[in-house]
Amino acid sequence: DQVLHIVPETFQQVQHLQHLCSTLLLDLWKPWLPEDIQAGEDLHIRVPAPLVQEVKDSLDQHMISYKVLIPDVQDLVVQSMAGERRSQRQVPGDYVYTEYHPMEEIYQWMTQIQNSNRELVTQHYLGMTVENRPIYYLQISQPSDKTKKIVWMDCGIHAREWISPAFCQWFVKEILQNYKSDPKTSRFLQNWDLYVLPVLNVDGYIYSWENDRLWRKNRSPHMNGTCYGTDLNRNFNSSWGTIGVSYNCSSQTFCGSGPESEPETRAVAQFIERKKSDILCYLTIHSYGQYILTPYGYTTTPPSNNEELMYVAEKAAAALMGKYGTSYEVGSTSLILYSNSGSSRDWAHMIGIPFSYTFELRDKGTHGFVLPPAQIQPTCEETMLAVTTIIDYIDQKYFPDGAVTLTSGSLGLSLSLSIVLTWAVA
Numbered sequence: 178d179q180v181l182h183i184v185p186e187t188f189q190q191v192q193h194l195q196h197l198c199s200t201l202l203l204d205l206w207k208p209w210l211p212e213d214i215q216a217g218e219d220l221h222i223r224v225p226a227p228l229v230q231e232v233k234d235s236l237d238q239h240m241i242s243y244k245v246l247i248p249d250v251q252d253l254v255v256q257s258m259a260g261e262r263r264s265q266r267q268v269p270g271d272y273v274y275t276e277y278h279p280m281e282e283i284y285q286w287m288t289q290i291q292n293s294n295r296e297l298v299t300q301h302y303l304g305m306t307v308e309n310r311p312i313y314y315l316q317i318s319q320p321s322d323k324t325k326k327i328v329w330m331d332c333g334i335h336a337r338e339w340i341s342p343a344f345c346q347w348f349v350k351e352i353l354q355n356y357k358s359d360p361k362t363s364r365f366l367q368n369w370d371l372y373v374l375p376v377l378n379v380d381g382y383i384y385s386w387e388n389d390r391l392w393r394k395n396r397s398p399h400m401n402g403t404c405y406g407t408d409l410n411r412n413f414n415s416s417w418g419t420i421g422v423s424y425n426c427s428s429q430t431f432c433g434s435g436p437e438s439e440p441e442t443r444a445v446a447q448f449i450e451r452k453k454s455d456i457l458c459y460l461t462i463h464s465y466g467q468y469i470l471t472p473y474g475y476t477t478t479p480p481s482n483n484e485e486l487m488y489v490a491e492k493a494a495a496a497l498m499g500k501y502g503t504s505y506e507v508g509s510t511s512l513i514l515y516s517n518s519g520s521s522r523d524w525a526h527m528i529g530i531p532f533s534y535t536f537e538l539r540d541k542g543t544h545g546f547v548l549p550p551a552q553i554q555p556t557c558e559e560t561m562l563a564v565t566t567i568i569d570y571i572d573q574k575y576f577p578d579g580a581v582t583l584t585s586g587s588l589g590l591s592l593s594l595s596i597v598l599t600w601a602v603a
Contacts, residue, residue, distance in 0.1 A: 181232070182244045182246040183220040183244075194214050194241070203228075204222070206223060207219055207542065208515045209430050209515060221545060247547075250547065254547055279386045283342065294353050300315055304440060304441070307395055307441070312441065314374040315373045317349070325370045327369065327455045327457070329525075330462065330564075332373075332461075334377045336395075340464045340548045342376045343556075344556070345373055345375040361565070365568060369572065391546060391547075406426070410520050411431070411433070411520070412436065412442040415475065415520060416475035420516045422517065430517075436519065456530050458533075458567065463536065465538065465542065467539060468514065468536070469534055470535040471483070473511060474511050474517040475516060489570050496563055496566040501559055510535070538556055539556045
């Protein structure tokens, strides 16, 4: 397979490309839908090996110039899996965070992280997938008798975006390594719990390892098993099915048979709904494109706290850029990318979670979804800076004095102390 980079120049070229993508069911990497192809805008399109010549001839015929962005997708896929054989032999304590891991190893990693950090980490069951696999999240929480606020982070809603679960694992590792020595992290954990879901789309992720590296959706069967998969990030109940989706189950952006029609979506939505009064930040990690996206995707009308959302995202992008110079664009999906409905980020904001962001990690198309393992570490390091910037901001905002809200017991104690001290000084 090859990935072609095209910038159509005229409306006729756009029409031809839309026709080509729709009739040959080509895998659009950027934009997501044929109707979002525009003159003067980048188009990244994966062409299956048997069709490469036919597509190139058709482009030449219509005088549409193209560059080969990725000459051999399969070659990149093989490289990204190169670590797999090594990691089979790993001792659990030596988990390699700079490799991509199959689901089985991520399950083992979660258990092991809980076992070796019992004072802080618990693994919880969230729900079952279409193919009856368990979905687990990790809760990072310092023991406390008060209700703390929550930051939610999920990874791997789209199966082929392997850098996403890699980041969730890196994030957990960093928090656990640093919370004792880093005052910011330890202060943060006095007020907040972190809920991290390393792989939301478990079935799809396994399918991307075992069958089709570029699989995106979950694995629910449709039309009597003639086509598979719903795009879980078009399946949430946020203006579901209105824009930027497909109703064709063969499409990468098929939105399902209704809002929350998929068990994976329902598991997340029901859990978030129950906890929503305490969740103040919702982060969902994707690739690729290098964006921090704010709500909304289904409308260009900005959310009421748009200025603050943008301010914090710009600050996060600046922190990220400070590490390796990687530049991220910040803005609402509908304004800087394309419109889409049914996303988890939009839904989280709509139900009242004020800080809701989508991260689209590296790169900008050179490797696309098949980011080489050598880029895992730099990607995770810079993303860590962006995420901790957001976390620091909300910590300062909701707990400005750095103190945990006083319980009546400690309040009584501090009052009696101050009385005693006043008396002593007098």
